[in-house]
Every structure is written in structure tokens, then in C-alpha cells.
Amino acid sequence: MAEPRVLVVGSANVDLVVETSRAPAAGETLLGRRFSTHFGGKGANQAVMARLAGADVAFVACLGADAHAAQTRAELARRGVDATAITEAADVASGVAQIWVEDDGTNRIVVVPGANDRLDPDHVAATVAGDAATVVVGQLEVPQAATAAGFAAARARGATTVLNPAPAAALDDALLAATTWLVPNEGELAALAGADAGTDAVLTAFARDAGVRLLVTLGADGAALVGADGRVLRRPAPVVAAVDTTGAGDAFVGAFAARLAAGDGEEAALAAALRCAADSVTRLGAQSSFPDPERAARLIAGA
Numbered sequence: 001m002a003e004p005r006v007l008v009v010g011s012a013n014v015d016l017v018v019e020t021s022r023a024p025a026a027g028e029t030l031l032g033r034r035f036s037t038h039f040g041g042k043g044a045n046q047a048v049m050a051r052l053a054g055a056d057v058a059f060v061a062c063l064g065a066d067a068h069a070a071q072t073r074a075e076l077a078r079r080g081v082d083a084t085a086i087t088e089a090a091d092v093a094s095g096v097a098q099i100w101v102e103d104d105g106t107n108r109i110v111v112v113p114g115a116n117d118r119l120d121p122d123h124v125a126a127t128v129a130g131d132a133a134t135v136v137v138g139q140l141e142v143p144q145a146a147t148a149a150g151f152a153a154a155r156a157r158g159a160t161t162v163l164n165p166a167p168a169a170a171l172d173d174a175l176l177a178a179t180t181w182l183v184p185n186e187g188e189l190a191a192l193a194g195a196d197a198g199t200d201a202v203l204t205a206f207a208r209d210a211g212v213r214l215l216v217t218l219g220a221d222g223a224a225l226v227g228a229d230g231r232v233l234r235r236p237a238p239v240v241a242a243v244d245t246t247g248a249g250d251a252f253v254g255a256f257a258a259r260l261a262a263g264d265g266e267e268a269a270l271a272a273a274l275r276c277a278a279d280s281v282t283r284l285g286a287q288s289s290f291p292d293p294e295r296a297a298r299l300i301a302g303a
């Protein structure tokens with residue numbers, strides 16, 4: 001079998017992280033505990049985790065013409081992610097995310113997309129059409145038209161598509177129509193389904209009506225997967241002490257996509273994704289919270 005290969009369409013940000021005992025109220029000034037800068041963006045995070053989970057990974061994104069762009073390219077190279085399809089926009093900054101992390105691990109994030117908004121649909125479609133990836137992944141931090149173009153090209157050559165509809169937004173019909181697996185968290189699903197997503201009946205009906213395979217992440221409660229037969233499989237998350245939940249959803253999606261590409265069944269891919277996501281919340285940041293390659297291999301193997 002060919003090497004598993006995943007192509008991620010999505011955002012790259014630099015995360016500006018403030019650790020604080022609590023978030024300030026409106027008009028209030030607080031003294032925070034610590035500041036740090038990390039590589040982030042849902043697309044880049046998922047690409048890095050897919051690589052750690054055993055896939056060859058290509059990433060198509062758009063950066064600004066600034067220092068963050070060069071730093072991001074260098075970091076992706078260090079991580080072994082193929083960044084040759086990344087473009088640059090000359091007149092706008094690279095994406096940034098301002099993140100507050102409170103003592104209990106809760107995060108609050110404001111993303112300024114910058115160059116992420118300039119990702120060109122034609123470039124994405126051509127990149128996906130010319131790539132051998134069997135799994136193509138997207139999120140909602142770049143224009144939906146760009147992800148939809150990539151997904152349509154992927155489906156046209158028989159690849160599986162995985163959409164993480166984050167941050168929460170209504171989905172364009174063209175994007176949903178080209179999505180194989182939809183992987184929202186509870187809030188994102190509630191925004192899409194317009195209803196409490198807690199019951200199996202809601203999950204089954206939503207998956208059927210949307211025409212997708214559905215996998216909902218439930219934070220510390222694990223995940224719920226709607227099987228091809230409509231039955232809902234719920235799996236708990238490993239119990240860990242949470243330091244920072246930033247990027248846990250990305251760890252989940254990246255690992256799930258990589259394991260599908262590797263030929264794992266969906267239950268095995270789900271189990272590996274839950275282990276990677278739980279592990280990531282024990283450390284600060286998004287990519288900075290991901291395991292080193294040796295630990296990643298153990299997590300994937302379940303050892």
C-alpha cells in the first residue's frame with residue numbers, strides 16, 4: 001500500500017497566548033501571569049498532528065509577507081509538513097490569534113484571519129487535483145469557497161474529505177455537498193443543527209439529512225460517531241488533568257484523518273484521535289502541546 005497521505009486546506013496563525021487567573025471584565029485591567037508565542041491556526045495544527053500520526057502531509061494555505069510567514073514555513077519544514085503549495089499575500093499580515101488561558105484550562109480566542117482570507121479557490125482546487133492524498137481536510141478559518149473547491153477536486157478523484165466546521169458558522173451548500181466526514185464539537189453542531197445535539201436521535205437525523213458521516217467531539221466526555229447504519233457509537237476520552245484545551249480539537253481531527261488515510265477502520269481511528277486529543281490538553285498551546293514523534297507513535301499504537 002502507498003504511504004498514507006493527507007492534504008490539509010486551511011489556516012496558519014501565530015498564537016499570542018496570555019495565561020491569566022481569569023478573563024478581564026469589560027473595562028477592567030488585569031495583571032496576567034505569563035505571555036508566550038506559538039505556532040497555531042486550525043489548518044496548520046491539524047497538518048502537524050496528521051504528520052505526527054503517521055501520514056505524509058501537504059498543507060495549502062496563505063501567509064502574509066511578514067516575519068510570521070518565514071517563521072511558519074520554517075516550523076512546518078521542521079515538522080516534516082510539505083509547504084510547497086503555500087502562497088503569500090503581499091499587502092496583508094499573516095493570521096494571528098489572541099488567546100487567553102485561564103487557570104482551569106479554559107481558553108478564549110480571537111482570530112484575525114489576515115492572509116488566511118486570501119486563499120484562492122482555483123489554487124486550492126489545482127493543488128488538490130494534482131496531489132495523491134487520499135484524505136483531504138478543511139476547517140472554517142479560510143474562505144469556504146476555497147475549501148469547497150478543494151473538496152470538490154478531492155471527491156472527483158475519489159478521496160475522502162474531512163471538514164472540521166470550526167469556528168462555528170453556517171455552511172455553504174457546495175462545501176457540505178463535498179464533505180464526507182463532518183467533525184464538529186458540540187457547540188458547532190448545535191449551531192449547524194439548530195438543536196440540542198445531546199441525543200442519539202438528533203445526531204442520526206442530522207447526519208442523514210446533511211448527507212455526511214458525523215463524528216462529534218464532546219470534550220472531556222469523548223466523542224460520538226454516527227455509524228454507516230445510523231447507530232451512534234459513544235467513546236469516552238482518557239482522563240487527564242487539563243492545562244490548556246487549545247488545539248485539542250485539531251489534534252483529534254489531524255489524528256483521525258491520518259489514521260483513516262493509513263487504512264484504519266473508523267473505530268480505531270476514533271480511538272487514536274481521542275488519545276492524541278487528551279494528551280494535548282496536558283500541555284500549553286496548540287502545536288506546542290502536541291507530543292514528540294516517539295510519544296505520538298505510542299499514542300497511535302495505544303501502547
Ligand code: RIB
Binds near residue numbers: 042
Ligand atoms: O484550534 C486552535 C486554534 O484556533 C489556535 O491555534 C488558533 O490559532 C485558532 O486558530
